[in-house]
Amino acid sequence: MAKSSADDEELRRACEAAIEGTKQSIVMSIRVAKSRGVWGKSGKLGRQMAKPRVLALSVKSKGPRKKAILRVMKYSSGGVLEPAKMYDLKHLSKVEVITSDPSGCTFTLGFDNLRSQSVAPPQWTMRNTDDRNRLLVCILNICKDVLGRLPKVVGIDIVEMALWAKDNTPVVTTQRSTEDGEPVAESVTESALKVTVEKELVSQAEEEDMEALLGTYVIGIGEAEAFSERLKRELQALEAANVHAILESEPLVDEVLNGLEAATNIVDDMDEWLGIFNIKLRHMREDIESIEIRNNKLEMQSVNNKALIEELDKVIERLRVPSEYAASLTGGSFDEADMLQNIEACEWLAKALRGLEVPNLDPIYANMRAVKEKRAELEKLKATFVRRASEFLRDYFASLVDFKFSDKSYFSQRGQLKRPDHADLRYKCRTYARLMQHLKGLNKNCLGPLRKAYCSSLNLLLRREAREFAKELRASTKVSRNPTVWLEGSTGSSQNANTDTSAVSDAYAKMLTIFIPLLVDESSFFAHFMCFEVPALAPPGGAGNDKKSQSNNDDGNDNDDLGIMDIDEADKKPGKNSPDLTALNESLQDLLDGIQEDFYAVVDWAYKIDPLRSISMHGITERYLSGQKADAAGFVRLLLGDLESRISMQFSHFVDEACHQIEKNERNVRQMGVLPYIPRFAALATRMEQYIQGQSRNLVDQAYTKFVSILFVTLEKIAQQDPKYADILLLENYAAFQTCLFDLANVVPTLAKFYDQAMEAYEQACTRHISMIIYYQFERLFLFDKKIKDLMYTITPEEIPFQLGLSKVELRKMLKSSLSGVDKSIAAMYKKLQKNLASEELLPSLWDKCKKEFLDKYESFVQLVAKVYPSENVPGVTEMRGLLASM
Numbered sequence: 001m002a003k004s005s006a007d008d009e010e011l012r013r014a015c016e017a018a019i020e021g022t023k024q025s026i027v028m029s030i031r032v033a034k035s036r037g038v039w040g041k042s043g044k045l046g047r048q049m050a051k052p053r054v055l056a057l058s059v060k061s062k063g064p065r066k067k068a069i070l071r072v073m074k075y076s077s078g079g080v081l082e083p084a085k086m087y088d089l090k091h092l093s094k095v096e097v098i099t100s101d102p103s104g105c106t107f108t109l110g111f112d113n114l115r116s117q118s119v120a121p122p123q124w125t126m127r128n129t130d131d132r133n134r135l136l137v138c139i140l141n142i143c144k145d146v147l148g149r150l151p152k153v154v155g156i157d158i159v160e161m162a163l164w165a166k167d168n169t170p171v172v173t174t175q176r177s178t179e180d181g182e183p184v185a186e187s188v189t190e191s192a193l194k195v196t197v198e199k200e201l202v203s204q205a206e207e208e209d210m211e212a213l214l215g216t217y218v219i220g221i222g223e224a225e226a227f228s229e230r231l232k233r234e235l236q237a238l239e240a241a242n243v244h245a246i247l248e249s250e251p252l253v254d255e256v257l258n259g260l261e262a263a264t265n266i267v268d269d270m271d272e273w274l275g276i277f278n279i280k281l282r283h284m285r286e287d288i289e290s291i292e293i294r295n296n297k298l299e300m301q302s303v304n305n306k307a308l309i310e311e312l313d314k315v316i317e318r319l320r321v322p323s324e325y326a327a328s329l330t331g332g333s334f335d336e337a338d339m340l341q342n343i344e345a346c347e348w349l350a351k352a353l354r355g356l357e358v359p360n361l362d363p364i365y366a367n368m369r370a371v372k373e374k375r376a377e378l379e380k381l382k383a384t385f386v387r388r389a390s391e392f393l394r395d396y397f398a399s400l401v402d403f404k405f406s407d408k409s410y411f412s413q414r415g416q417l418k419r420p421d422h423a424d425l426r427y428k429c430r431t432y433a434r435l436m437q438h439l440k441g442l443n444k445n446c447l448g449p450l451r452k453a454y455c456s457s458l459n460l461l462l463r464r465e466a467r468e469f470a471k472e473l474r475a476s477t478k479v480s481r482n483p484t485v486w487l488e489g490s491t492g493s494s495q496n497a498n499t500d501t502s503a504v505s506d507a508y509a510k511m512l513t514i515f516i517p518l519l520v521d522e523s524s525f526f527a528h529f530m531c532f533e534v535p536a537l538a539p540p541g542g543a544g545n546d547k548k549s550q551s552n553n554d555d556g557n558d559n560d561d562l563g564i565m566d567i568d569e570a571d572k573k574p575g576k577n578s579p580d581l582t583a584l585n586e587s588l589q590d591l592l593d594g595i596q597e598d599f600y601a602v603v604d605w606a607y608k609i610d611p612l613r614s615i616s617m618h619g620i621t622e623r624y625l626s627g628q629k630a631d632a633a634g635f636v637r638l639l640l641g642d643l644e645s646r647i648s649m650q651f652s653h654f655v656d657e658a659c660h661q662i663e664k665n666e667r668n669v670r671q672m673g674v675l676p677y678i679p680r681f682a683a684l685a686t687r688m689e690q691y692i693q694g695q696s697r698n699l700v701d702q703a704y705t706k707f708v709s710i711l712f713v714t715l716e717k718i719a720q721q722d723p724k725y726a727d728i729l730l731l732e733n734y735a736a737f738q739t740c741l742f743d744l745a746n747v748v749p750t751l752a753k754f755y756d757q758a759m760e761a762y763e764q765a766c767t768r769h770i771s772m773i774i775y776y777q778f779e780r781l782f783l784f785d786k787k788i789k790d791l792m793y794t795i796t797p798e799e800i801p802f803q804l805g806l807s808k809v810e811l812r813k814m815l816k817s818s819l820s821g822v823d824k825s826i827a828a829m830y831k832k833l834q835k836n837l838a839s840e841e842l843l844p845s846l847w848d849k850c851k852k853e854f855l856d857k858y859e860s861f862v863q864l865v866a867k868v869y870p871s872e873n874v875p876g877v878t879e880m881r882g883l884l885a886s887m
Helices: 009-018 129-147 158-167 197-201 204-216 224-248 250-319 323-331 336-355 369-405 423-430 433-442 444-476 490-497 502-529 580-592 596-609 613-627 631-667 677-691 697-721 723-740 749-777 779-791 797-802 808-819 822-835 840-868 877-886
Strands: 025-035 051-062 065-075 081-088 092-097 106-111 123-125 152-154 171-177 183-189
Touching (some): 009 065, 065 129, 081 106, 323 369, 369 423, 433 502, 444 580, 502 596, 502 631, 613 631, 613 677, 631 697, 749 779, 749 822, 822 840, 840 877
Antiparallel strands (some): 051 065, 106 123
16 A cells, blocks of 8 residues: 555654644644535636645643644645644534545535534545545544544445454554663554544444354355245244144133123223213212302402402592691681691692592592592682682782881881882792692682782882882982073083083982882792793893892892792793793783883983983983893883883984074074084083993984984075075084084094084085185186187197187287286285185185195196197296295
């Protein structure tokens, strides 16, 4: 037999070197070819090409246990073996020889721990069947010895494997060491090193028994026909012997038959008895069954009765009205000491009523007469308590206000302003805050009369407080009353300018500082105390209350001290469009209506003293109005809005009156110089700027726009009454407007716009007036200039000297008459400019403008003459400029 690669020591050493460090020893190594193709089927070459591999079996001892591993080695690019894959033999489940390979050298190994069982395992092909058998026998021996089991073998006869193993057991040379350490060769069979295949397939004893059995048949077992004939003869002999034995046992059979007949008779008698017993038992079973049915019904009835009694006890307990609660609800006192017991009674009543509703009560009980009667009793208790509590609260609210009215020192008196303090009143109301909550839960309709009663009582108190406070506030403010004719007479203007009326606006601010936070607090307290479901409120006084000192320290936390936020807190978060918001604003109208008259009285009083204080009051009102954003302060916002409208209306009336005073100047027959209302308007604007506070800027700007518009319109109308002096009047007044408002225009954009408008009108009036003066003194010169310019549109400059009136002779006459005493003409022009000008300070600038305008016109004339009359001599521009400079 050719030497197998399994005996290749170099291959074994190469495999041991590849697994060096793993503490495993190589049992066998053999070269194989790896492929994944299918025998007998065409496929791609790349998928059927065999790859050289080496299969190595290694064993590692772990104490009493051994671990067997099948390693797949592949050749690297340098021809060195390196590990490719590793399989644990304990997972080997199947060894299959591929039958499609005619040579029988191809097989597969199936493992049960592969990740994807759908992928076909690799096929290993040996060089010959001996190598195949050698590897498979070694694998089976290791599985038997190490693992104690054999995998499934398919495609090969295991007996054939055993016979091959017996004939091909190689002799393995081992080495042992002598006592002196020298190795000595020793020949042993492989069966001495490993467990042979016969041991696991057919044992030696079994083989001997099989040989002895086969030896008994001395006939030629190879002759199948002779053997078959022998078997037929032996079968016939056995059948004949059986028939003979049966015939010899006839007496025994008769005896057995007699016994069977006797037994049959006994069985028949027993069957009859059993039928009788069965009938009796059936009747007995029916009786027992009826008894059990009746017993079960009784037991069920007993259980049901017990459960029913328990349920009825619960219902009775739920329907029972505690005597102490019944007494509190029907006749208890509402004093402060008894309120805790009243609140407990309300809570029990509300809970009991909810307990009798269908969601909380089983619908089966809802129609019971006892439940209906108890519900009616509770409803009667509820109605009685709600009526008693409502009557008490209505009387209580009235008594609180009556107590305040009886104390005159509580209100403002002569010489003493009294700040309203509702801390004690709210403290007393808080005692019944939880009662109000429970009344709302018991009967929401009862809140309407209670709210009206509270609003009616407190409205009287608030109006009395505001009336007395406003009255004393006006009386204690010392300000001299001055005429309000601002733009007409000089006396009123000087007096107003020297009078300090800041106390007026301070008094109005004090009125707002005291009462607006009070009204907001009252609105907030009312909304919570009377159980309106509205969003949370802004802090008392809002952002506008920046001057508020310790005015409401005692009641600044009313919202938190009501003690009602913990009842039905989930219901206290309605949306912005709460249905209670409309009802709240209507109630606030009843609560605070009429108090606005006292605010109006302060506004009217302040306006009569100093109309310009409307600006300060408007700013103060705007600041407070911007701070009122809470929904429960709706009336306060309306009040502030009405105050703002009233102040704006009064200030607009003042502006209209002042504009009327300006317009009266139009009816004067002759006015020269600066009109008096221009400096008066400047003084008025200066003072208005001092009064601006907050958002009153727009109010003042609108007044400026109206004032200046009327002022300019009136100025133009006055100027048109005397066209000869119109430009002088305009330029003087527009110049005065700029002079008076120069400083204000730098800081007020609205006045800056009118300042620019006045500047433009002033420039236009100056240009017209100067042109008139120049044409008056040099009329012939500039008329001649105009004729030449008009003709140059139609004819050439060379033809102009031949036109009628434009000859050179006419030019010389004109120059002689116009420029022969030009210094006197210029002096006359200066005198004419000076003659009608009332504002002497304007003369230098006007004279400079006049000289410049004259030089520009004269220079244009000289250039025109040089172009049309090149041979004529005209005094030069330089000479004329020197003459003007010397004037």
